[in-house]
Amino acid sequence: MATLADGLHLSVLAAAAEPAAIAPAIGLYHYLFVSAALFALGVIGFLTRRNLIIMFLCTEMMFQAAGIALIAFSRFHLNHTGEVFVIFVLTIAAAEAALALALVVLLFRRKETLDASEWAALRG
């Protein structure tokens, strides 16, 4: 493990070694941008897709985005807290997947469709 990690050039560590060259955390920003982009794509997917399962997939994607951001900050701060939170995020994602899929199955059984707009009982 350690060898693999050492073998790659780690921008985060490099930035840490030499503070405030251009910006203190420009390496971090790369990862955060990816995270934000993934999140935005998740949001867009959630908003546009009408298949309940895909919508849940999109939420999982947003979890991924959050995970990347958490790991990036964990690396940036040189502690394990972020990683620990990714574990929790994974837990929640798993729980959500279990419940959500059960619900989807239930809903599907009731209306024989996965279209989210079929379920609009909250219409005012």
Add this chain to the structure above:
Amino acid sequence: MLSFLLIIPLLSALAIGLAPERASKGLAMLGSLLALAAGAAVVASFDWGRGSAFQFAAALPVVPELGVTLSLGVDTVALWLVVLTVILQPLCVLGSFSAITERTRTYYASLMALQAAMLGVFLARDLIFFYVCFEFTLVPMYVLISLYGSTNRRKAATKFFLYTFTGSIIALAGLIYVAWVAATRVPDAAGWTFDIATLRSAAQAHLSPTEQGWVMLAMMAGFAVKVPLFPVHTWLPLAHTEAPTAGSVILAGVLLKLGTYAIYRFVLPFVPVAVVEYAHVVAALSIVGILYGGLICWVQRDVKKLVAYSSVAHLGFCMLGMFALNAAGVQGSILYMINHGLSTGALFFLIGFMYERYHTRSLEEVGGLGSKMPIWSTFMVFFMLASVGLPGLNGFVSEFLCVMGAFQSGAYTLGPGGTAGPLGPWYAFIAGFGMIVAAMYLLYMTGRIVFGPLREPPGHDDHGHGHAGSHEGGGLPADLTAREVVVLAPIAALCLFLGVYPKPLIATLEGPVNDKVQMVLSLGNAAGAAPAGAAGGER
């Protein structure tokens, strides 16, 4: 000691919630009887010599940073109201046995929770605790009305909740303002406190007359809705009509008294200047309520609504006495709280018992029950007379004292029997017409429902035991059962006793009431709102 009074109902509410459905009746009965025993213990160990002091004080800091404390204590006034509550509760439970047959767990749990909240109001010595209890009464009552009421119950429950809640929020604003004044303007204030005694002295010393006016307006906005005073009474008939029997009994018997009690406890001592200045306005509204409510009663078709409107009229007397600001008036007012609770509560019981048998409350459909239900009719006439204010029954003592208070108040120019105060004989005279109107509507009610030829709703099986099968109140005999008599008999006995020998109450209330009246008048008049030298009569 007092905490038992809160813990027992709460615990039994909890136990009812956890226990199986069939045990809830028994648990509720047990809990209410235990509460009654606790109440009796408090009465037995109360030091009557120091009636105006708060006894059995207990305090448990809850949020020390904000000065919120769970502090308890009773003086005589609170104690008698506590006694009223613990006496009515087992009767309400007993009276519901046959009326409530479904979802009994929620019902009895709500009933017990309601009792805890009401007792909390009477026992509270801390503003926040008081207010929390005051508001919490709405929740179980809402449940009782909206789940167990009659046809229009949802609307009634919502209206009841929103109306009284809106009022009390305004009252809370006023009270918090007082607390803020106490925390900021009192020179050596140690941060925030909600201790009622501290707040009282702070309010008396540090509120300007203008502020007092506004604070009184805010407090009255909340408490007058609860009472209810004339223009803000419309929730009451609706709530009463729709509530289940025990709900109506508690509502009329105790819940309305929370308003008057709060006025006695907060409005009078906190803002004496404003009280003296605006008492005539409140009294005028009370009198309007007496006559207006009474006349409306007279044209009701729904007997329960009639009794509900009569509460508006009756509580008008109560408020009139309170704002007479003299010993007779305030005493009468407090006695009125208790007596009205008994007699009107009993009337609601009676109507409930009738409703269980006929499933209607319309005076058009039911009538002349005197021949069919002699026991019921006897009780009906008895409590009607108590409500009319017949001397010898409890209603008269309080009504007389209220009217007398209003008459004396400010009549010190007429003779030594008059006292200082903002009202006068004319108020008493006009309110006296309310006594005639009361006779009119109550006799109208009795004349239709007890007397006259027997009228029963179509389809009602009029052979003695005819409820089995076709009606859901099945199994009830034509006249009252022993259980129902047991519900009514103690109230009747109390009505009679308090009518003939009210001395135990009057003698014990004398101390606190005289102190309070003295305080309010001296402070109220010191600010120049009433002629100087009027306070205390010609002492």
Add this chain to the structure above:
Amino acid sequence: MEAIIHPIVVYAGLAVGAVGVAMAMPRPRVSPQVIGALLAAVGFGVIFLFLGLRAGRDNPGVFFYLFSLIGLGSALRVITHPRPVYAALYFILTILSSSALYLLMQAEFMAFALIIIYAGAILITYLFVIMLATQAPTEEQVEALSEYDAFSREPVVATAVGFILLGVLTGVMARGIQEIRPASGEGQKQAALERMPGKIIESLRSAGAFEVFLEPTKQDLTNAQQALVNWTRGEVSLRLRPDGGRRLAKAVERPEFAALFGGADPARAAADNLATASDADVVVRLPSSVKMTNIEGIGWDLIAKHPMALELAGVILLMAMLGAVVLARKQIEIGEAEKAQAAAGRAGGVGIGGGGVV
């Protein structure tokens, strides 16, 4: 923001990306998915290009760009692919690339956990459900798609909202991270070692230090925590065995032991000092191999700092399991007529769907 990337570039790139994503969304008639994907790639590519240019020697390296683009590309495919199964498969690709990004950030454990849990377990469940809930196309309509898969809902509005959010996020982040400073040195990350006496003692034992210094008694092990007071300087104080001085003097001749004392000379000096005072403490330098692995660090952090959260997570999982069981078991009482009506409603509405099961 200028310090990291010029805003104009970001917004221009995002605008192009937004147009691309909007175009790539599945539509009933014309859906220029390829053009959309290319546009999106151009948009994001421009941003990455400028990011890389500005980073200079902080550049995270080629693997970052590679995996980022794979991840974002497959994410785009997830949200645009009309067939749920493919979408799920693309999502696995997203997960794989993000786990590669984890690896780049030295989060080895999480990287593999992600693959195992997400790609291995969760997504497979998704696939099952997708297959359960989606009818296989019949013979005559090979390309039949569910209407709700074929048409996306308000793609332009959603994309606009998503990209505005993204723009704001990037702006805020760019502004925000200028204020924070990264932690310095490895020490912070290894700080938990302080509280891991077993690890230290194990490493010392593996260096053979115990022969010299310590009776490996239980007492010593519990006292070791006190002993390791000065770990931040990479030093550890240890108590000599009764005959330790003599043994030490002999041991310093061995080069790996000398290293423990920072060289042969300090070691000899220590040995000389200690030859007389047999039960004195000595300060030794930890071997360079004593480091916490990533998995140890996470484990320690999880147990030591977040026990409550861990328990809660367990409870949540349990509840989710129970919930899923309860929900999935529920039998829906649905009348045939109602079912038919629902199907007819769908069929009459669009006419594409494969709702003709009943």
Add this chain to the structure above:
Amino acid sequence: MTGLMGGWATLAAAGGGAAAHAAPGIPAPGAGSPIALLLLGLPLLAAALCGVFAATGNRSKLPAFTSVAALGACFGIALMLFLNWNGQPATARAFDWISLDWGAGKGQSFDAHFGVYIDGLTLLWMLFVTGLATVIALYSMEYMSHDVGLGYCRYFAAFNLFVFSMTALVMGDNLLMLFLGWEGVGLCSYLLIGYYYKRAAAVAAAKKAFIMNRIGDLGLLMGILSTFVVFGTIEYAPLFQMIASGKTASGAELASHWSVWGIPLMFAVGAFGKSAQFIFYTWLPDAMEGPTPVSALIHAATMVTAGVFLIGRLYPLFTADPALIALSVVAWAGVITALWAATIEMAIFDIKRVMGYSTISQLGFMFAGMGLLTPTGAAFHTFTHAFFKATLFLGVGAVMHGFGGQLDLRRLSGVMWMRGFGLVGIAMLVGSINLSGVPFTAGFFSKDVILAQAFTTPGTMIWGAQAAAWLLLLTAGMTAYYTFRTFLRVYVGPREFVPGDDAELLDLGRHPKGVSLDEWHAQHGHGHGHGHGHDDHGHGSDHRAAVRPDFDPTTEEFDPHPPGWSMKAAIGLCMVLSILAAGVYFMKPAVGNHGGWVAGMVGQSSAAFASPGEHHGGAAEHAAKLGTFLGYDPHKVMYYVSAGVGLIGILIAAFLHGPRGVWSLFIGNRTSAAVAPRADALANLFGPLTRAARNKYYVDEIYDALVRTPLRVLAHIFHILDQGLVDGLVNLCGALPRMLARSLRPSQSGVLQGYAVGMAAGLGLILIVVWVLMLR
């Protein structure tokens, strides 16, 4: 006659040297015997026992026995108290009722005890109340026997409660206690009028009585409160002392204080209400819906005289006013009532109502007596009236009882000659001559005291006293006329009757089961029978035995059933008592030496008052001061005049209504029960006036139009306002947010992604705000 004249002379000659209307000081009360409290306790106990009987389902006459025993014991106690009485007022106290304290000063405590105050007035009233109550309870034992069971218990419970209330009213030692009794008798009156609660008319009458009384009660209550405020006490003893001292409690001169006329006026309103005086009187005729014994006791003899008692009790206050305003009002109210009621009586046909109006009229006499400064006369008339009016009512009751509730004097004739009704007829005759004021009867003496005083009282003291006296004299004549009109039509003449259809009869079980009331009426028909001296079938003595389910009304004729032993005994007793009542006029009074026993009793009470007709000096002064009656001394002339007026009235009655050929002196022309040509012709002559009088001058209708209907309309308006305006405003407050919410409603599409878009956009918005505002 000479003896009588002498008696009158002594009455006129006596009197003290005190100022004309300064109340003689009333001595401070001594300690009374606590036995007096038993007068309150015994009836209450009996009432409670009746309740117990009801609860245990007793179906015997036990309640009646209990009541008669308890009331008899009460009478014994009252008698004992009277015999042991030393002439001084006394008090005895049971326990505190309402007592309040708010200071140490004068008037800063309010005390109302359960206690009794015994003086002459009290004893006088108690004697005839308990005595008559006992007799009438005895009468009721039989009269109510058709209702043995629950109703019987109810009747006697209310009856006993009434006696308790009356006792409290009369004996209470403070005004609040009086108020307790005052309302209590009102209640019992309500319960007993409404005894036949299935009859709508009875219920309405009961309600009317209670409410009318309540209006008066308001006046009384205000009076009590004013008394307390002005005098600082409502207990009689200190109150009388204060009044005697001529100062109010705050030291103001009482004579010039508003309260000296204000407070008596308030009390007068209360008295008018209870005693059915003008404008409040309409409830009393309707109250005849109650059982006849109740009418006899409550609505003739006792309760309705409470107003007279009240004025007598507070006579010191009434007379403290130099202008005597309140007494003038009382006097004129009495005079107008007496005249007004008498005119109605002359026209109506319902014999029980005749008695009701007659009571009103006689009460008017009593009030006039009070107002015209002869409390002795008023009390004496109350006393005698109680007996003879009770006799009359019991007699009417016996007729009612015997003829199925028939009360129309055109459908009854010659009752006196029917078997078993002889005693009733004699009793009626005795009652009638009393009421008419035939010389040497009790009614004659008591009425004369009032009339003579009326002519004596100068107009300077009581406004228009002379006119009042003339009107009273006219009324006395009318009284004689209507009394004998009833007597001559019902009790003598050809024997005929049409049985009534009263519920009391129907409850006897005389109509077979399964036949509705209406059907039975139809079958029974009118003109059913000229009853003819049937043999008594034995159901006179025991009505239960008369219940024959197989009774067929179409074939069997109606038999009048004469009263049984207890009714006869009661009627007889009352008759004897009303004869004997005349005797008390000749007893030596305890105080002074004229006016008889009653004068002595009154003289030893709060109503003690030196009437202005008494001599204060020489004959010249006397003549100058007093009014005259056509130039003669009214004291001397009044006997002849009033006897003459009475006889004229009786003659007219005989002329118009007397049966043909029965009386040798007057050739009457009535040929049958319904036909009296002269009377009918006279009635037709007055046409509309007669009709108006028969309809009680439409006073009920006027009240209805002026008070009840407007109030009812107002109540409906209030009800609508309450729901529309007051509640409407509240609902509007609720509706405004609802309208707002409704306008925002479409934003909730229910589609999941709609909300998600909002969420995402909202998040973006928040971030923009954060970015722009905080991070820049």
